[in-house]
Amino acid sequence: MDTKTTFVGLEIKSPIIVGSCGLTSEVSKLRELEKAGAGAIVLKSIFEEQILNEASHNMRNKEFFAFPESYDYISNYSQSNAVDKYIKLIREAKQTLTIPVVASVNCISNSEWLNFAVNMQQAGADAIELNMFILPSDVNMTAEDVERFYEDTIQTIRRAVTIPISIKISTYFTALARFVQKISLMGVSNLNIFNHFCLADIDIDAMTTRPAHIMTNEDEIYDTIRWTAILSNVAKCTLTAGGGVHKEADVVKLLLAGANNVQIVSALYTKGFDFITKCNDFLMQWGDQHNFNKISDFKGKLAIASNQPSAFLRVQFMKYFAEIK
Numbered sequence: 001m002d003t004k005t006t007f008v009g010l011e012i013k014s015p016i017i018v019g020s021c022g023l024t025s026e027v028s029k030l031r032e033l034e035k036a037g038a039g040a041i042v043l044k045s046i047f048e049e050q051i052l053n054e055a056s057h058n059m060r061n062k063e064f065f066a067f068p069e070s071y072d073y074i075s076n077y078s079q080s081n082a083v084d085k086y087i088k089l090i091r092e093a094k095q096t097l098t099i100p101v102v103a104s105v106n107c108i109s110n111s112e113w114l115n116f117a118v119n120m121q122q123a124g125a126d127a128i129e130l131n132m133f134i135l136p137s138d139v140n141m142t143a144e145d146v147e148r149f150y151e152d153t154i155q156t157i158r159r160a161v162t163i164p165i166s167i168k169i170s171t172y173f174t175a176l177a178r179f180v181q182k183i184s185l186m187g188v189s190n191l192n193i194f195n196h197f198c199l200a201d202i203d204i205d206a207m208t209t210r211p212a213h214i215m216t217n218e219d220e221i222y223d224t225i226r227w228t229a230i231l232s233n234v235a236k237c238t239l240t241a242g243g244g245v246h247k248e249a250d251v252v253k254l255l256l257a258g259a260n261n262v263q264i265v266s267a268l269y270t271k272g273f274d275f276i277t278k279c280n281d282f283l284m285q286w287g288d289q290h291n292f293n294k295i296s297d298f299k300g301k302l303a304i305a306s307n308q309p310s311a312f313l314r315v316q317f318m319k320y321f322a323e324i325k
């Protein structure tokens with residue numbers, strides 16, 4: 001079976017996208033990921049926070065600067081240093097790889113990162129992914145305020161760059177399907193569901209907070225399957241599905257649910273890069289067994305609009321609880 005598919009408006013040879021993470025921040029690793037069979041790679045995000053922190057670290061001794069200009073200079077240097085490294089990564093990745101390379105920006109405001117996006121386009125990035133997130137914890141912010149942040153940011157970047165834009169979102173929206181449809185009509189080429197955030201745990205002896213596990217687990221795939229099945233016919237652009245892909249069969253499941261391509265991160269840390277090769281082999285064998293010639297022969301077969309919706313729309317356990325004695 002032919003495993004070609006699409007991602008950010010580009011044809012890719014495999015539906016396996018390596019998601020943004022520490023593994024995608026060095027050219028040597030990118031080369032290995034391509035060799036293992038990845039269809040495209042999203043580089044490690046450049047974090048607006050990281051850039052601002054770098055600037056503030058250098059600025060802690062502000063009083064030692066005799067002239068305000070030196071203060072401004074250091075602040076600018078810190079920014080461009082982080083940006084320069086990132087731009088170099090994009091350039092080298094583009095010189096080395098044949099598969100699409102997507103730059104990623106983690107933005108928490110609708111300002112600073114915009115200049116970086118233009119630089120990334122100039123450096124040759126095939127697309128830009130915006131990894132946006134504001135935790136809806138502010139009681140003064142309505143659901144509309146939260147959504148407006150995303151919409152304003154998308155509009156701003158759309159005007160700034162001409163390369164395709166991918167938007168990576170979380171599940172934390174009041175009306176996810178409606179919101180996804182809305183932003184998919186704002187000139188974006190791809191939606192990436194879902195991001196995975198730092199989780200916080202509590203140490204009950206020290207009575208402090210501590211970071212929880214960093215990688216996703218196998219059970220997280222079910223939420224991704226459900227939302228892929230719901231959103232694949234709602235989004236008016238291509239859909240990358242990810243979060244909880246730990247088995248080869250998960251790739252097939254997400255394509256059946258309607259994803260155009262599948263993002264993998266945690267499993268590459270826990271199983272190694274040849275998990276990509278295994279997923280591609282499994283997909284081809286499964287496709288051959290079922291007499292499919294290409295991904296579009298079965299993509300979305302189990303998406304909500306074309307199959308019985310009840311399994312994915314049902315969220316309560318009445319039937320199951322009633323049967324469990």
Ligand SMILES: Cc1cc2nc3c(=O)[nH]c(=O)nc-3n(C[C@H](O)[C@H](O)[C@H](O)COP(=O)(O)O)c2cc1C
Pocket residue numbers: 019020021022044045046104106131168194195196214215216217242243244245263264265266267
């Ligand atoms: C170690 C690690 C680092 C990550 N760094 C980023 C990042 O810089 N930007 C981003 O958008 N997502 C980042 N992610 C989230 C992943 O791209 C992905 O969305 C998430 O891990 C879910 O996919 P998975 O279940 O295959 O891990 C990171 C995930 C991990 C585990």
